[in-house]
Amino acid sequence: MHLLKKTIVVIAATCALSAQAMAEEAELPNWQEDTLTGDWGGLRADLYKKGIELGFTHKSDVLAxxxxxxxxxxxxxxxxxxxxxxxxxxLWGWDGTTIYAVYHSDLGSKFNSNYVGGFMGVDxxxxxxxxxxxxxAYAQKNFLDNHISVLAGLYAIDTEFYVPETSGIFLQPPYGMANEVAQAGINGPAIFPLGALAVRLKLKSPGEHFYAMAALTDGVPGNPNDQHGTSIRLDKGDGTFFIAEFGYTPPKAVPPLLPAGAQAQEETETFNKTAIGYWRYSGQFDAIDGSGSRHRNQGIYLIAERTLFNEKEHPSQGLAAFLRFGVASDSVNQADWSGSLGLRYRGLIAGRDDDIAGLAVTVNHAGNTYRQANASESHEANFEATYRAQITPYFAVxxxxxxxxxxNMDASMKNAWVIGSRFEVEF
Incomplete structure (x- = not known):
C-alpha cells in the first residue's frame, strides 16, 4: 500500500510538471512559422523564458x-x-517592470518632397x-494588476495617443498621428521618426471599460540642426508638449451575428473605442502671417472606431470603421482642422483569411490666417485604397x-495620382 501511494505521488508530480512545461511551451511565440529566421536554434525561446524578446522588421516601398x-x-x-x-x-524580480526600446534605420528617396509636394505626405x-x-527607449512600471502604468524615457506619443488601431493598415502618414498635431512645433511633436524625453501616466478603471492617460514631453524632439543619429537634449527654450486622452473601451464580446449557441472556433476580432483628447505646447511660435509670436498652440480631438460586423463562420474576419477629427490653433499652423474616415475588412476574399483591405479619406482644412497670407486653396484631401496580402506569416505585399x-493647398498644383506597393518581412 505504501509503495502504491509513492507511485501515485510520483505519477501526479510528473503529470503536473509535464502540464506546466506544456503550458509554458504554449505561451511561447511561434517564431518558426511567424518569422523568416525562425527560433535561432532555440536561442529566441531561451531568451524569452528569461524575459528578453527581440523583433526585427523590414519594409520596402516602391512608389510612382x-x-x-x-x-x-x-x-x-x-x-x-x-x-x-x-x-x-x-530577469531580476522587479514586479511589473519592463524596459522597451526601438532602433530604426531609414533610407531611400524623399518621395513626397521630390515628386508630390503634398501637405499630408504620401508614405x-x-x-x-x-x-x-x-x-x-523607456522604462515602464505597472501597479495594481496593470491598472496604473508609469513610463519614463525616450517616448513617442503616436504609439498610444490619437491613433485608432484600425487605421494602421494604410500607407499614408495621416493614419498615424493626425496632421493638425503632426504639423505643430519645432521639429514636430514626439512622433515617428523622433521620440522625446517624456513621462507618461495611464489609468484603467476596475472593469477596464474606461482609461485616462497623459504625457509630458520635451517640446523639441531631437536636434533640429542635426538630424543624424540619436540626439537627446533639453534646451531652455524648448518648452514642453502636453497631451491627455480619456477613452471608453467596453469589453470584447462574441459577435451577435453568431448563430445562437454556437461556439466560435476562432478568436474574435472586435474594435470598440471612443476617446477625446487635448494637447498643448508651452513655448512660443511664429505666427503664420509674420505678425509676431504666439503662446497659444493647442488642440482637441475625437476618435471612434467600431467593428461593424464579423463573419458568422469566421469571427476573426469582418468589417471595421474609424472616424477621427481634431482642431488646432490657426494662427501658428497651416491646417486648423483635419478629419479622417476609413473602412477596413479582414478576409474580404474567400480563402485569404489574413488579408486586409482598406479604404480611407482624410481632409486637412487650411486655417483662415494661412489662406489669407498665401492665397491658398481651402483644403487638401487624400484618398487611399490598399490591400495587404499576407503571402506567408512573415511576408506581406x-x-x-x-x-x-x-x-499642399497650393492652387497652382494639379491633383496627384500615386501607385505603389509595400513589401514587409518579419525576421
Missing part, C-alpha cells in the same frame, strides 16, 4: 507619381526596425533625413493607390 503634383517619377523607400523588450520581473516611412536612431487633391 503617375500624374500631377511636382513631377512624375518612381522611387524606393526603406525602413528597418529592431525592437527590444526586457521583462525585469523575470509613412518617409523621413526628412536618412539616418539610424533610437525611436523609443501591400499595393496602394492614392489620390492627393490640392497638394
Amino acid at each position: 507619381n503617375v500624374s500631377g503634383g511636382l513631377k512624375r517619377g518612381v522611387a524606393w523607400l526603406g525602413h528597418t526596425e529592431a525592437r527590444f523588450s526586457f521583462d525585469l520581473e523575470k 509613412n516611412i518617409e523621413v526628412g533625413t536618412n539616418t539610424a536612431q533610437f525611436y523609443q 501591400q499595393p496602394s493607390v492614392q489620390l492627393i487633391t490640392n497638394p
Whole structure:
C-alpha cells in the first residue's frame, strides 16, 4: 500500500510538471512559422523564458507619381526596425517592470518632397533625413494588476495617443498621428521618426471599460540642426508638449451575428473605442502671417472606431470603421482642422483569411490666417485604397493607390495620382 501511494505521488508530480512545461511551451511565440529566421536554434525561446524578446522588421516601398503634383517619377523607400523588450520581473524580480526600446534605420528617396509636394505626405516611412536612431527607449512600471502604468524615457506619443488601431493598415502618414498635431512645433511633436524625453501616466478603471492617460514631453524632439543619429537634449527654450486622452473601451464580446449557441472556433476580432483628447505646447511660435509670436498652440480631438460586423463562420474576419477629427490653433499652423474616415475588412476574399483591405479619406482644412497670407486653396484631401496580402506569416505585399487633391493647398498644383506597393518581412 505504501509503495502504491509513492507511485501515485510520483505519477501526479510528473503529470503536473509535464502540464506546466506544456503550458509554458504554449505561451511561447511561434517564431518558426511567424518569422523568416525562425527560433535561432532555440536561442529566441531561451531568451524569452528569461524575459528578453527581440523583433526585427523590414519594409520596402516602391512608389510612382503617375500624374500631377511636382513631377512624375518612381522611387524606393526603406525602413528597418529592431525592437527590444526586457521583462525585469523575470530577469531580476522587479514586479511589473519592463524596459522597451526601438532602433530604426531609414533610407531611400524623399518621395513626397521630390515628386508630390503634398501637405499630408504620401508614405509613412518617409523621413526628412536618412539616418539610424533610437525611436523609443523607456522604462515602464505597472501597479495594481496593470491598472496604473508609469513610463519614463525616450517616448513617442503616436504609439498610444490619437491613433485608432484600425487605421494602421494604410500607407499614408495621416493614419498615424493626425496632421493638425503632426504639423505643430519645432521639429514636430514626439512622433515617428523622433521620440522625446517624456513621462507618461495611464489609468484603467476596475472593469477596464474606461482609461485616462497623459504625457509630458520635451517640446523639441531631437536636434533640429542635426538630424543624424540619436540626439537627446533639453534646451531652455524648448518648452514642453502636453497631451491627455480619456477613452471608453467596453469589453470584447462574441459577435451577435453568431448563430445562437454556437461556439466560435476562432478568436474574435472586435474594435470598440471612443476617446477625446487635448494637447498643448508651452513655448512660443511664429505666427503664420509674420505678425509676431504666439503662446497659444493647442488642440482637441475625437476618435471612434467600431467593428461593424464579423463573419458568422469566421469571427476573426469582418468589417471595421474609424472616424477621427481634431482642431488646432490657426494662427501658428497651416491646417486648423483635419478629419479622417476609413473602412477596413479582414478576409474580404474567400480563402485569404489574413488579408486586409482598406479604404480611407482624410481632409486637412487650411486655417483662415494661412489662406489669407498665401492665397491658398481651402483644403487638401487624400484618398487611399490598399490591400495587404499576407503571402506567408512573415511576408506581406501591400499595393496602394492614392489620390492627393490640392497638394499642399497650393492652387497652382494639379491633383496627384500615386501607385505603389509595400513589401514587409518579419525576421
